[in-house]
Amino acid sequence: MDQPVRFLATDPLDQVYAITSGNELQQYSRTGKLLYTYQNFRHGDLGWVDASNPLNILLFYPAFGEVIVLDRTLSEVALLNLPEFGLWDVPAIGRSGDNQIWLYDPVQTLIRKINMKGEFLVEGQPLSLLLPASPQPEWIVEREQKVYLYDPNLGVLVFDVFGQFLKTIPTPGMEGLRVGNEQWSYLKDGAFFIYAPMAQQSYPLTLPEPAVAVFFQGNRLVLQTETGFAVYAIQ
Numbered sequence: 001m002d003q004p005v006r007f008l009a010t011d012p013l014d015q016v017y018a019i020t021s022g023n024e025l026q027q028y029s030r031t032g033k034l035l036y037t038y039q040n041f042r043h044g045d046l047g048w049v050d051a052s053n054p055l056n057i058l059l060f061y062p063a064f065g066e067v068i069v070l071d072r073t074l075s076e077v078a079l080l081n082l083p084e085f086g087l088w089d090v091p092a093i094g095r096s097g098d099n100q101i102w103l104y105d106p107v108q109t110l111i112r113k114i115n116m117k118g119e120f121l122v123e124g125q126p127l128s129l130l131l132p133a134s135p136q137p138e139w140i141v142e143r144e145q146k147v148y149l150y151d152p153n154l155g156v157l158v159f160d161v162f163g164q165f166l167k168t169i170p171t172p173g174m175e176g177l178r179v180g181n182e183q184w185s186y187l188k189d190g191a192f193f194i195y196a197p198m199a200q201q202s203y204p205l206t207l208p209e210p211a212v213a214v215f216f217q218g219n220r221l222v223l224q225t226e227t228g229f230a231v232y233a234i235q
Helices: none
Strands: 005-010 017-019 024-028 032-039 048-050 059-062 066-070 076-081 093-095 101-104 110-114 122-125 139-143 144-152 155-160 167-170 175-179 184-188 193-198 201-206 213-217 218-223 230-231
Touching: 005 048, 005 213, 005 218, 005 230, 017 230, 048 093, 059 093, 093 139, 101 139, 144 175, 175 213, 184 213
Parallel strands: none
Antiparallel strands: 005 017, 017 024, 024 032, 048 059, 059 066, 066 076, 093 101, 101 110, 110 122, 139 144, 144 155, 155 167, 175 184, 184 193, 193 201, 213 218, 218 230
16 A cells, blocks of 8 residues: 555454545455545544454544444444543543443543443443553553553553453553554564563564554564555565
8 A cells, every 4th residue: 555544453354444644444455455445524533443343343533532333344334422421532442352342531540341322331440549640541452351551651551351450561662552462563762573461571573664553464464654554474
């Protein structure tokens, strides 16, 4: 792809989702073919895509606190307005393992799991009582029965699937941090690294071309570059 990208996501089917500078969501096949597009100007800028379930894709428009669900062809199937349920200024949402929604509630300083009816299913502890500062998270994801909330200043906050806070993983100097099931990737001082959370070790990663973020897709490496994205086989 040769077009500036604001955000990149991947799914378990090796498909790639790109938010362009024109606020359009584009879905690409494993072979790089453009499959479908989605564009909606009614809700402000599209800030986040969670494609961990490729049949039920979450879009988040933070300015209006709106979550849109798309099907596999990027057709709109549901809309959730978070302020209608007393959830204001939510900075991050993500898909849960049981196909619900994780979010960070900045008013109560806790994570919640809700459904598309706006019903609260899980509520964590107020983090203002546990941490030196209230989180200002960029994203929240669930991977392998753990929930990760990322604040560049505090690090990665780790929770169990019942919303209970477990620990903080410091991330000083890390940029473009992406969390996978077994390995993470990040940029630091102009170089990319793989982080193995189980071993708590980082390893340098040599890239075939410069990138601003890195994703692992099985035996493939997906790079978000200055001009779009590129896919390489891992030898």
